[in-house]
Amino acid sequence: MSVSLKYAVVERERRYLLATLPEGVTSSSEILDRYVTGTRLRLREVRENDGTVIRKLGHKVRLTEGPAEVACTNFYLNDAEWTALLALPARLLRKKRHLIHRDGLVVAIDEHEDGTLVAEIDDRESPSDFVPEWLDVVRDVSNDEDWTGARLARSS
Template sequence: MTEKAGGVRGESVHQGKYARVERERRFLLAAPPPPAAVTVTRTITDRYLTGTRLRLRRADRSDGGCELKLTQKVPAARPGAVQGLITNTYLSPAEYDVLARLPATVLSKIRFSVPPLGVDVFDGRLQGLVLAEAEFTTDEEAQLFVPPADCVAEVTDDIRFTGGRLVETTRRQLLQSLAEYGLQPATR
């Protein structure tokens, strides 16, 4: 059985002609990575287009490069590393500008590449949230992955720590969620 948009619990997710299976695990960290461990830094602005499963992303690299893309994520209706299906379309600046006019909620973060992890450090109302993720090509790789030593908790199955939810999260909600994992970021 294949999983259609929205999915059915227990059914498998299969890669399609354009969509690929997204496998990732997410972890809470107490602090950003040390600068010496970082290989690439990107400033990411995600625009979650209102009323859709679409995300418009602008990722500005520290070397001056920029990546623009439109992503659709269809979540899997089951726990674990298989997050669902993901489809990316890379955009020109003109295409990005047209889509950026659509109504959206915005999430900003700095992503530090610390292979094999991407570590996101959030700002604004999400200040104090440090979230690491690792992506995998197979289920076996995902299952065998050993979390980083500085991992406070794995939150792969905690929907509150997905971008689609974080974009709607208030400061109060974030602090409550982090407290459940024993984290208390500085209040502002």
């Protein structure tokens, strides 16, 4: 079956396990991901520091072997839709996302409940292997299935 990209955004993400959170965080938000059991669907609630809450339903389809390149489609949800979908069985992942805008890059660093730090760099249309020296990289986990959100999520 071919994958239609008509409404999808292609993500080409590299992920790195970090030893420390770099300086220069420009914003942070709290994220609750609910990976719906038996599907490629994810419910996401983002709580910004200013009190804004964004809720969406995401669908991810892999374009290559491994997790590095996916087509992602999102639908923004109102309160009634969010509440209805919460009844679906899911695995949960809570994290704090820190954004750093530096050297022409936007780097998202997820701080997990256990303190683990995972940096994500989305290469968009220009694949690269450039890693800024200010990232204290322990290991490249871009193609490691164990470091995908769905794998890190826990039973609710």
